[in-house]
Amino acid sequence: MNNKAQYIKQRLSLRVPLQEALDVVVHLAGKLELQKDIYLAAEIEKVKSHFPSCVDFERDFPSLCFSIATGVGKTRLMGACIAWLYLEKGIRNYFVLAPNLTIYEKLIEDFGNPNYAKYVFNGISEFVHNRPVIITGDNYNQMGSLFKDSEIRINIFNISKFNRDASAANRGKEKGMAPRIKRISEYLGESYWNYLSNLDDLVILMDEAHRYHADASKSAINELKPVLGLELTATPIDEKGNPFRNVVYEYSLAQALEDGKYVKNPAIATRKNFRPQGLSEKEVEIIKLEDAISIHQDTKNELEIYARNNKVKMVKPFILVVCRDINHSTEVFNYINSDAFFRGAFKGKVLQIDSSTRREEEIERQFVDLESLDNEIEIVIHVNMLKEGWDVNNLYTIVPLRAANASVLIEQTIGRGLRLPYNGERTGVDKVDKLTVVAHENFEKVIEAAQDPNSVLNKLSYIEIPEEDLSTKTTVVTSVTKVEKEMQEAEKRIDAIQNKTRKQEARNSYDAKKLILDVISSPEIAYQTKGLKDYEKKEVQAMVIQKAIEKLETGQQSIFKEEIKTELPKVYQATLVEVRNNTIEIPRMDLVQDDVEVWFENFDLNTSRGFEFQAMDEEIIRRGLKHNEVDTIGVQQGAFSRETPVNQIISELINYPEIDYDENAELLHKLSIQAIRTIERQVEEKGVLQVLVKQYRKIIAGKIYDQMKANFKIGEPDYIEPKVLPFVRIEDWNFSALANGYKDYREVVTPAILIPKYVFRGFEKACHLEYKFDSKTEKDFSYILENDRKVQKWLRPAPNQFRIYWKNNSKQYYPDFVVETEDCIYLVETKMLDQVEVSDVISKKAAAQKYCKYATAFTTANGGKPWKYILIPHNEVTQTTGFDYFLRFIED
Template identity: 40%
Template sequence: MTTNTINPTNTRILKAITGRLSLRKPQEDSLIALAQAIASAPDTLEQSRDIESLLKTLSSAFPTLSDFEREFPSLCFALATGVGKTRLMGAFISFLHQAHGINNFFVLAPNLTIYNKLIADFDDTASPKYVFKGIAEFAVNRPIVITGDNYEQKGAQLKQDLFGQAQEVRINIFNISKIVSEVRGGKAPRMKRLSEYLGDSYFNYLSELDDLVLLMDESHRYRASAGMRAINELNPRLGLELTATPFTESNRGPVPFKNVIVDYPLACAMEDGFVKEPAVVTQRNFDPKQYSPEGLETVKLEDGVRLHEATKLELFTYAKQNSVKVVKPFMLVIARNTTHAAQLLERIESDSFFNGAYKGKAIQVDSSKSGAAEEEMILRLLAVESVDEPTEIVIHVNMLKEGWDVTNLYTIVPLRAANARTLIEQSIGRGLRLPYGKRTGVDAVDRLNIVAHDRFQEIVDEANNPNNPLRLRQVILDKDDTEQPKDSVAVTSRLEGLFTGRSVQSATGFDYSAPGKSPDEVTKPVFSGVTEREVALTTLRVLQSYQNKPNEAPTSKALLNKDVQAEVYKAVSEQLSGQQQSLLEDEEKVSLQEVIAKATELVVEQTIDIPRIVVMPSGEITYGYTPFLLEMGQLNLQPTNRELISQSLQTNEQVSISSLPERKYTRLEDYIVEHLVDYDDISYDEHAELIYDLATQSVNFFRDIREYTEDELHNIFFGFGKRIAENIHAQMAEQYWEKASSYETSITAGFVPLCDAAYTTGEKEIHNVRSTLQDKGKIKKMLFGGFRKCLYDVQKFDSDTERTFALILEREAIKWFKPVSGQFKIYYKDGIHHREYLPDFVAELDDRVIMVETKARRDMTDTLVENKAEAAKKWCANATDYLTQNGGKPWEYILIAHDDVHENRDLKGFSSII
């Protein structure tokens, strides 16, 4: 979508928002469409406008727009589930505020689930889903989020605006279902009643605003509701609707929206790889007429479980092969009603269903629950993505609708009558999101399965209907501490805070830097104005890119060299001219040279040179695998006597998931070994003993967990032998070892930025590090600030010994910090594993940099402590060799007993302890 009709200033704003929020193409197109609509009809946002004339103008720009369907201009953006409608709302608000000065927004959610999700996404700056992350203006002046639960308490703040004393962006978030319940019987909703703070109703306050924009999430859910009619009386300047289903249901079938200006259906999302690829599953040569309704239900359930277990194995293997998080899949069973759901739960958890394998692993989710049972149901449902939560089967009737965002739903078994289109659109909407954020290229990881033996052809035909926006795929099956933390706090380095103005963010929205909330002010930005901040942030990213250019910038201090500064100036100028030209136009007000120089000085001042060291073997190399115990997870593969096939509803490609079994080998282990020896890195002659041991472990696992007959075991290993071998090979890779006659050390980065930290805390307070602790046992739950030389504004300590040592560093070091995971690539040996080592402290002194570990004296000679120390010393030696050759300081590793740490000690005395 082009921006030809949009003025240059707004075009630059669009590009900046698109880049800052990393918008996907359909999101970007939607944002541009909004800008084009306002550009083609400037009076869209005016208080007095001719609605009919406005409709005529916009219809000429958007042929799919024939009616606003409201008393005010309302535009619909139809984006497939999983593409990112919430982030798009954030982009809309950012653009309307920056380009058109809109400050007041009213966001409608269709239910409590989405209502709570929207509040978190719009208000929780620490959340990875925070919709304004990267928007510089909102980082400095955060939007105020007002909800249906707190608007009365925030009335006093709003009253100030009536006198024009503030111009913050305000985002009102309300639950339409609650408003609907409040207008039943002709009553006025609570928001229309008098407010003690405003002296008038909150509703009237909003309706009198001259810049109110209404955003409607999942708008198809409440288009004709009584609550929506009440909302219409707000008379907003503009309405923006977002939905994946741009039609309402009627007795005559679906009624399409008439105000859609962007339509990005599921077929496009699948084609572009933003969601899983849906597939319909059945048995080869299946005839549903041969089964009673009860028998058909049994077949679908059993095949669903078999498919679920096969998927679990594939996901487990993928995680091992790619060193990513393990995804626990679950199966969704759609019941006819609550009675049927209860019967299914009893059946699935019975001993007769796969020998009781799913006892305690299924939950019933519907309106039949109340009180404590309902609370337990919701908690289990919300935790279903966790690998530690046992639920593998969710049974529901009609509760799992929009807003329940999970990424690990892989198998759907519909047991409720529905037409093919409804079955497709409503069922798959819950399982389209990808667990790794993008497709992996592994079919089982990227596919959502719908087990529909009796509706297979009907669903395929509907998916191939030219009038259906879907293109699905077909799959065929053949016969400790009990106190919970009160908050999670994200902490960026002080350097980032100097540029962005915010180095501490709370998951609950609590402001740790507000006066009266913290004894110490956190870092304040050193750059003023939007333009200067943008130039500074661009400079920071360019400077940080030099970490990977050790030949040009072997240390951070090399960034001050004239040649490097000239290259940085050139790179910053190019990036700004390419992305945000307005900043260069303001160069008379902002000197690029001065900002770059100032930014560079800050980077050098706030950096301890941590080289990235890579050690590679050379000369004669030998290798092998350390014997280990096989990890089988919760695998529960089932024997089968039928072939399952899967057909893509996107490509119509048909694949076989399992083949008809046959008895091929005398030894069960041979079903696995035959596939293990196919891997190039496994030599049968050299590793025969190990691979047969692993194959035997696998066979024993299935022999022990279930009372399978010998025929059933042959059935399982014939059907899944290759996949089990793939899983074993992935785990063997973790136990790989090699020895070389020599090693070569290379430096891939001369210095690296500090990693972001995340802490949980039991107290919504930052304690001064110098304060005497009355209860030292609570120190692990506390956050500390008040630092002068620490490279983070906030730190967390595991013991009072660490807090005391931090005070010594505050007195004697030039700068220091506590590293977080990923900062150092140092690994030590722990049995058969190699684990990341994280020292307690790193500090730069006048003549060296020290890496410090404090330990209880009884642990000083522990094998693991010694292994960590050995790995750290090797790293320090390599870092010293590199840095001393390039004008840097040597590194030293120091292990200190906890009872040697006293505030009256100096750092010089610690070096001689080891």
């Protein structure tokens, strides 16, 4: 393992495919000469012997192609390669080619701006004080005087720069002159082009490499005479449709979809029971566009909920509509931009991209800007204008209106929307990770095409959307805590006050209360206490008020600052009482599992079958070349055969990755001895056993290993004792709601299957005023909690309220309810009766019980209530049941 490569993998957090690709570079860089004027045929043979897919460099220098699916991180791989070639090989000069202006500008940021979120060298300490110098197609003429022997130089050029300079040199005032890059530079004493081509360590990296196989591009690149070329593309096919012949590594779209980590999960959608018969082409298009809006709105809501719940950046999705031609594109644009389409809701929110609109570079900029939350565009209409290399991650819905072969259309189209918005990896939330292609009339054809195992469509999922879902309008709702809701109501009451003096006094009091609430709910202050009781102490009160004053001084200035300061002590006690009356104190902890224990159980070897062996004669046969005479020589036993039979078998057993000698030495010796004794009973001659075991040692070890596998056990990992911190705040709930989908929790909803669609209100004991429920059982349980006099407070915890992990820390557990009574706090889960004993439910129960154990230790030590966990079968929950009845399900 190369230490420098390992260092780079860790520092740059390279994904597995990129790690594998870097390993290929490391391996081949150790075989190739990395010099100018080398014998290419010999170099290609070196590569071919390790990677048979590479049969020709296709250039005048060694050039290796990496075929990597869109969205996996080709730019980061380029950064890793540059870092390794510099750190390991001392190579300081690089030339990065971009296929268009937008990617050119992006690469300058990626390689040259340490403050940029996607800076490729982030974490490489050697580049902190010796930052690579970025030389571009715009500043190369002024950089010559700055060159130093110690610096890393990365030249970034747009391929069209060559073409434009060459074209300018053949027209107008510059006619007959060499392109600018080939003219003599006063700083260098030669042209920059000559300077580059004379470097003895120039490495060229080609982003979207399929763009540089045309004769003009290929010739220009060959003139640079680099010592090595690294080509990156998701489509290793040249302009004539021929596959590249220098591919050394491939991580295809099909592989990425199979792995399910680095690209969106593409799905084909149609309306349930859709029948195109009797509909005109235009009518089908309108239905598809309208259904796309329904999918888009649903996705938009889910993205907003995810962002709020996880406190991450908001992502604004958009729809891509693929049209037949420019006329069709204009017609669709005019329709979507009119009152006829959703009553004009998308006027000014549509972007048309085709050759009739703007120049390509402007189109690229507009398209990239679609990620900005300030950009109002929600629908993009295009006709084959989206080139490779688009770096947008918020395309979520695609509507192909262009007639084409189903598999070709979909395969070409889904690549536009596969990038993921959150660190380039799936979140585990289905709708946040899903790309939807609306294909009503092509649905059956797409499914048929997907039967081909070689098609990426084989990895697609299929969705039939019920018509009632398409007509349902939903919005995102944030259910704030009861304390926050009261603040909102108080602000409305203040706005209604007519007397200016009274209004300002009320505003000052309100602002003071808000400052107190902000400070109390901040971890900085909460973690200096043991819970809400501590806020009664004078020293804690003084600390809170002082922090509130600091926030007032540093925040937005108010001319009533002094008056607000005076109000702080006055409102402190009432604010604290309100918080305590409407809060359940939930300790903060990260409950994670320890490493899983694995072992082989002790057992006796079954030797009744499979351990019968016959020793083979061991002779050397010698044949003369001239007269073909043959003689034999007996084999003398060397040092290896002096190893005991038992040790020979153990040496083979420890080659299996699961078997650790130190942990299993006793069992290995026992089983090997049992095998040897069985074999020994078959041997009559002295000394034959040693030879027989040597001949069959791998087979004997394999038979023992097979039986060991049957006795291989994986333990249930225990939980690491967490650091328990005091309560900070009750988190807000975020969920989607129907436009008019609000009901009182006491209302009967029929059929019960509709319950998850509604938001329920009317709660008095809950910490929030609005909740959604997944089932009738949960709704009925809320009714019990509201109406049982022994229940003081309760809540449905938001997804980020607890951090309880299970299934080897791969999943997070979200409890259904938290309930507080006079003497205890309960973590409650309701489950279908037939699910109570399912292994996943049992694992989550064990995690919740651990949480309760550690929470109890913390709260009781600080004057609080103990925690207990209750798992309740659904058939036990009726609105007439008292809460005490459920205490029977507690397991101590």
